[in-house]
Amino acid sequence: MDTRVIGRRIAYWRERRRLTQVEFGRLMNGKSKRWVQALEAGDRQADPRLSVLEDAARVLRVDLLALLADGPAVECVDAVELERIRATLQHHDVITGTDDSDPADPLPVGVLHARVRYGWTSFQASHFASLGRLVPELLIDANRAAARHQGADRLAAYRSLSMTLQLTEAASIKFGAGSLATIAGHRAVTAAERSGDPVIMASACRHLADAMTNDGQPRAAADFALSAAGRLESDLKARGAEGLSTLGMLYLKAAMARAVAAERDDRLAAHDARAVPELLDQAAEHAGELGSDGGNALFTAFGETNVKLYRVAAHVQLSQGADAVAVALDITDDARAALPRERRAHHLADLARAYTQAGQREKAVDTLLDAEAEAKEEVHCRPRTRGLVEDLRLLGVGSAEERLRALAARCGLPG
Template sequence: MDELPIGRRVAYWRGRRKMSQQVFADRLGKSKSWVDKVERGVRRLDKFSVVYEIADVLQVDVQLLLGKDVERRPETQNCIDQVEVEEIRAALERYDQMSAFFQAVPHSPPLTEMRKAVSHAWLTYQHAKYGVLARMLPKLLRDAQAADSAYATGAEAKDAAHLLGQVYQIASSALRKVGEHELSWLAADRSIAVSQRAGDQLLAGLASYRVGSALLALGRVRPALEVNVNIANRLAPTQFTEQDVRGQRLSVYGMLLLNGAMAAARIGDSATVRDLLCGAEQASLELGGDFNHYWTSFGPTNVQLHRCATAVELGDGRTAVETHEKIDVIGFNAMLPERRAHHFLDIARGYTQIGNVEKASEMLLEGDRLAPSEIRCRPLAHEVLSDVLRRTRGTPPAPIAELAEQMGVGV
């Protein structure tokens, strides 16, 4: 987009913000005709003061309007910033698969390289290195889309579709973390269709899990509950399930139940929460431990973490804290950083619910030491920290004040 004239860039960002020309004009104190002329290039923007005012209304960095690289602050290096979100959006908006219907794909990376890149992206996500992931996702999306098109009719078609389905899921999870819920839903929805082409029910089940997570983040709680429970019922392992895939099926099935429990908790349905958690616990016991099948991190420990999280959603901070104190330390420490730091954020919320601001602060700091991006990049963590600061009497302790300053949360 750098080569576009400034008027076209203004129109692009106005569209992204879903503003009509009239609304945009009203916020600027200009006429609709003035906006139209600017966007068509008839009227020049030769005053920096006006450009800065436009950037403020559109909530973008002024450098984006000027077509220059945005200077990133050091503290944002590990988060997904606005430029990277737009690059990921652009990659999701590509429809190269349709172009491939009419002509051959000019280039596609070998699937062996794609497998390594996708595995690396999963590990990057599970270690909560969201900034690193954001910088690799646009290219990974383009490469995976190209591979899916290039191998669409060959013997490796299902493998290529499987890899693209995974990349869409990684993108969905990362975008949801930083509050880009609509884009997260789009990526998850894409993964469902691709997973069906890959012929993998478990990948499709996990795509449904991502859709449910995105719907939950968007406030569409009942559809989120329904999609998780419906697909879980279809994936429930039976005595006829082959042993070599039983653990994978139990893991995907269990995660769908856990996600359903989170949705049920959001609407205060404690009975459904209890039933779904019990089902997930039975699956975890049959699994016999904590595993990372299909990148789920599912097992008895993750079930306990979700007991805490659902209690917090139900407003029962005391139960969440009591459950937290009983979690197996060895099992917890063996989990990947993203999952543990996420739990510390949940428990920080639990402690604020029972008025223990000091312990809530400790949990935020624990999460920050373990996986800084999980705390510093997530809008939810900013809300929790703001709540902690509001409830703190007097001057906040130095470590929490420093964290607030680094996150840009007012003390």
Template sequence: MAEACDEARRIGEVIRRARVLQRRSQGDVAAALGYHQSKMSRLESGRGAEDVRVLRTVARELGIPPEQFGLAATPDVPATDPGAEDMHRRTFLAAGAAAFVPPADSVTVRAELVRALLPGRPPAVANAPLDPAVLRDRLGVARRLFHTCDYTALERTLPGLIADLRQATGSARATDAFSPLLATAYQTATSLLLKQHDQGTAWLAAGRAMAEAERSGDPLILASSVRVQTHVLTREKHTAQAVALVRHTADQLTGSYDRRSPEYLAALGLLLLRGVTAASGGGDRAATEDFLSEAKEVARYVSLDRPDAWANFDSTNVALHEVSALVALGDAGLALKAAHPLMRRRIPVPERRAALWLEVARAHSRQGRLADGYRALRIAETCAAQDVRRPAVRELVADMMARDRRRSLPGLHEFSRRLGVPA
């Protein structure tokens, strides 16, 4: 079964790399083949082919030699073994089923988090302390794990924390004390799941965050929940809706910055930065500039760069988002120019330090400067090793490898193997 899984993933990577080299989206290739985009996504992840004819169709569209899928050169030429293609099809299908099943330990941890997010009665908790101060401290630990990119520990921490907070909010008298904490825990879960590219469960967590934020009646908690909801919308390419959601919420919070608390301004600032990401991802330069301008204004009045619930908003974070926006908008040269002074600036949050160097790597890659991009990736790894192992970064590395046709950067290929990117 392990060999079948590896073969399925290898075929999926062949398809993905061929598509990336042609600068085509999954939707574009799927439309040309008469498929839904989700079918291409399943194929590239190593699952979902019902018939060897599907592989031949994809091979023709992307110019992939059928031999790379273990098929005969043409359907009219029989394989050495007459049952070879059918055997390969069964192998691929078996691997597709296996691809749904990650390692047992990972399954257990993720299942616990999903159970904690499901509606209904929360999981039973034995003798858990329900003191607000204790739970607030535990939430602070979880937030620090996120900002220091210890995602493995965070995924183990969240289920118990969420279960305890849900039990605590079960008391009507405790709603005011615990609902803001539970909403923030849901927000943290959403951010973690998006890092792991688990959009399906992220939608669930974001919905729970919004519901609990409304229950709390705290406008700042609601703004933070809107921010993670916007992140999910952006990840799913609903950028226009994401921009509209940020604009609507921010309009209700702006003004009188000199009389607002640091927490209030940080919540607003982080929401505006999420608007920057959504607008630039959708190619909306005007909205990107508007959100950046407002975020810079808010940053004049606040500086919160601690790895806690309101962390990570100050002028440096605004500048980091400007770099990211320039990369997203295709202005790689301007992005590198904007990034240069940040490279010498102290950035206390590891996730943000890694984000800077990952954007620098993307900008260099866009310019075809693969060696510089590889060096930036290595620096990002020293900042936050787990963050560099995210699917989005592995895709960047795979793209850089595909363009290094002469293998002039052996270090890049070794780096990719350590990340688990298929050769």
């Protein structure tokens, strides 16, 4: 074992758990700060005792393999950080929207806005691990600002609070925490309504529709998104790129919700399936009104290219893999490259599933490797994508077996 690598991993996880060296030492059976410094520097001994590493894994609440594995740590939001986000959402002041007891002044709305933008930029760059630390602090800061500011600053604080809750929802969906996403989504809608800003309202509604779909309520999600679109359309069309982008996203989320509902074995499934292309066409119409790919207005990545990505995803959801591949082949490299990194990797994961459905499993493996090259977090961390890796291992991938085996190992999947 390379003790320096192990030491760096211990330091990395200690910092992610927000422990000082002194605090970590106390939890390690009363060790000194100097002892911790030596451990993290790899100077404790040539071959550290397994019992020490087991204690460190217990204190840091990680699997022992996270300290022993080769290569850099995978930057995922883990269960501990999701629980911290959940606990923050359960604070009395955050639930009620009231002031807390902290005597510190609320953040100026400009500073708060910049921090929210940083959080969304991190998400779209697939820097997910930073969100586990940032989101709880943002929730508290944004709630405090909304409770204490007055006038226009209070409305701006509510906009930031809603966008923070939407970020919480998006990250929760990414890591399979459906109920947490729904809680955050409902509160995002409430904060958006208090802001009085129709663009923020539409953004919050599209995120809640996404959360409801992932939490097993796809038909209610589609109805909710379409009701929001009908209510806000005139205001959104008057707000330029941000308004048209959020309006278009409401139709995209409604389309995906209908596609999910169509997979149910009931009398409404055929109706849901027929609605999907109509909703995608409506979104495409709004993308055409933009006249470009939208410039990622309000972190939507909305535009003609993103509509095509949703067509791919909808075909995949409806188990129409060959149709999904055909749509994907119509997307130019330049158009795809203009999208945020997270969106590109997400699309490639969808395309890999499409190739799997179409019986092209070797191509599916290669596409997953492309997704990993774009954003390894999308493949290593996201439960849905890891599940596809597992499915491909069971199905067999011919000459791609060795590549798939190596990918599964990087995902931390058992051999």
